[in-house]
Amino acid sequence: MKRILLILAVMAPVCMGMAKTEAPDIIPVPHKLEMAKGSFRMKGVSINCDASLDAATVKAVRKFADRLTLVSGKTVSVASPVGLARSVETGGIKGLCFVKDASVAPEGYKLSIGKKAAVVRASDYNGFFYALQTIKQMLPISIYGSVQSSKGKWVLPCCEIEDAPRFGYRGLLLDCCRHFFSTDQVKKVIDVMSMYKLNRLHWHLTEDQGWRIEIDKYPKLTEIGAFRNGTMIRREWGSNDGIRHGGYYTKDQIRDIVAYAAERGITIIPEVDMPGHMVAALASYPELGCAGSGPYEVLTYWGVSKQVLNVGKESTMKFLEDVCSEVADLFPGEYFNIGGDECPRDEWKTDPDCQAKIKELGLVSDEKASAEARLQNYVTARMQKFLATKGKKIIGWDEILEGELAEGATVMSWRGTKGGIKAASMGFDVIMSPNNYCYIDHCQSTDLESEPFCISKTPDRAVTLEKLYGYEPYTGFPEEDRHHILGVQANLWTEFIGTPEYLEYMLLPRMIALSEVQWSRPESKDINRLRKSLETHEFPILDLLGYNYRRLDK
Ligand code: ACM
DSSP states (O other), X not given: OHHHHSOBGGGGGGGGGGTOOOOOOOSSOOSEEEEEEEEEEOTTOEEEEOTTSOHHHHHHHHHHHHHHHHHXXXXXXXXXXXXXXXXXXXXXXOEEEEEEOTTSOTTOEEEEEOSSEEEEEESSHHHHHHHHHHHHHHSOGGGGSSSOOOSSOOEEEEEEEEEOOSOSEEEEEEEOSSSOOOHHHHHHHHXXXXXXXXXXXXXXXXXXXXXXXXXTTOTHHHHTTTEESOOOOTTOTXXXXXXXXXXXXXXXXXXXXXXXHHHTTOXXXXXXXXXXXXXXHHHHOGGGBOTTOOOOOXXXXXXXXXXXXXTTSHHHHHHHHHHHHHHHHHOOSSEEEEEOTTOOOHHHHHOHHHHHHHHHHTOOOOSSOOHHHHHHHHHHHHHHHHHHHTTOEEEEEGGGGSSOOOTTOEEEEOSSSHHHHHHXXXXXXXXXXOHHHHBTTSOSSSXXXXXXXXXXXXXXXXXXXXXXXXXOTTTTOOGGGGGGEEEEEEEEOOTTOOSHHHHHHHHTTHHHHHHHHHHSOGGGOOHHHHHHHIIIIIHHHHHHHTOOOOOOOO
């Protein structure tokens, strides 16, 4: 009955005819939203935080209060009155109140806005942080700026919102290897992720074309591996633009970005891609390579190299453990991505160390997998065990399913959805980032000529806003396996994305559409509502914040 009384967000505009306020542009659209008559005054509002709130939450609320003070021109105070939770229950309180409520779902929030009081309830930091994002979306867009503005009314519409994410993992991959991006640019990406309630940044930090993270024990990884002698031009094999390209993040910069992300509700998951995609490491330490391979050079062109780590040597495994140990120490989250995609195994077939290891481990080729694929399983399992000693669980691309995969690994399905479907049927958790929906390095229009040069060679490889928005993660999963889907991620690979402006163009507005795939209920999705919101609300916000983005097709 209660459910019937609460009107789904998509139906909220119906309320207009009943003289209730029009539903605000909240993206991702909340689970439940019921509009009411009237509004709550935010100019000079008193904010009250329950004493049970943690310091980080109070800091986030204060930051919001400071911004509101600045842009509205009237001081907003923050206090922690004794017995606030009880006063809220009895209705004897005014102002904007933040109260802890253990019954609210993780990352969810309840927002009850009346004419005299507005109450935010959540059970954790992200819940309160997301309530603040929703509140900002209901205010004049100058709340996103940092100058006083007389435009718009500093009020919130009276309403009841009950919101919580559909998926706990709402990710974006940022490839800072194919092209390096400054710490400021990474933070700018984190900022816009947090506005739309994404909570995982999968940071691709090692590649054939560049190693991007400082490792104390192996300084040549950044002295040599972080720079390449030019970059191929478009898809012109054999070409080189002659411009040395590179860069890396120091440990202090990484710590700073991790903390910056955490304040915005985002956990960063590092990826050290192994045992393929390691040419930059091989160029730095050639002794990690296979017999007869080399010479090595940080790659200046795209594609999958045949050069691979010599995992038959104990010293190579020690290298991987040392690197992962230093990386794990920098990232407090529970997951560590070990890559595992597109691993070329030909060099292992002739390398004496690898063949000796295969023999020692008793690995055989059969109809299910080759001995070399099983050698990769050995690397995966060994790193999984090692990272467990550092308190980490592993994620790997869907190739890690080939052969045997040890219990507890999470599979990232990128070659379509079949890897994810298979992994879930075997009892593994999965993250869905199928390339035909979630690869946002692909062109945004089927009219490829009308777009900047991108990785899509044919129109069917385009990932339009509508295509991405139409992705339904449950498709193909039997009901009993769906609980294994941790969430959805879009991947922003950067082979052909060399500037911050183009990076943002490829990210936006598709990431905003993605946020509803990740957060909202499928029945609440509505492309027409989304398009209208983008045009009238999100694009002006992006303009104000200085983001580049792709306009909508007419
Ligand atoms: C991938 O796109 N190679 C994971």
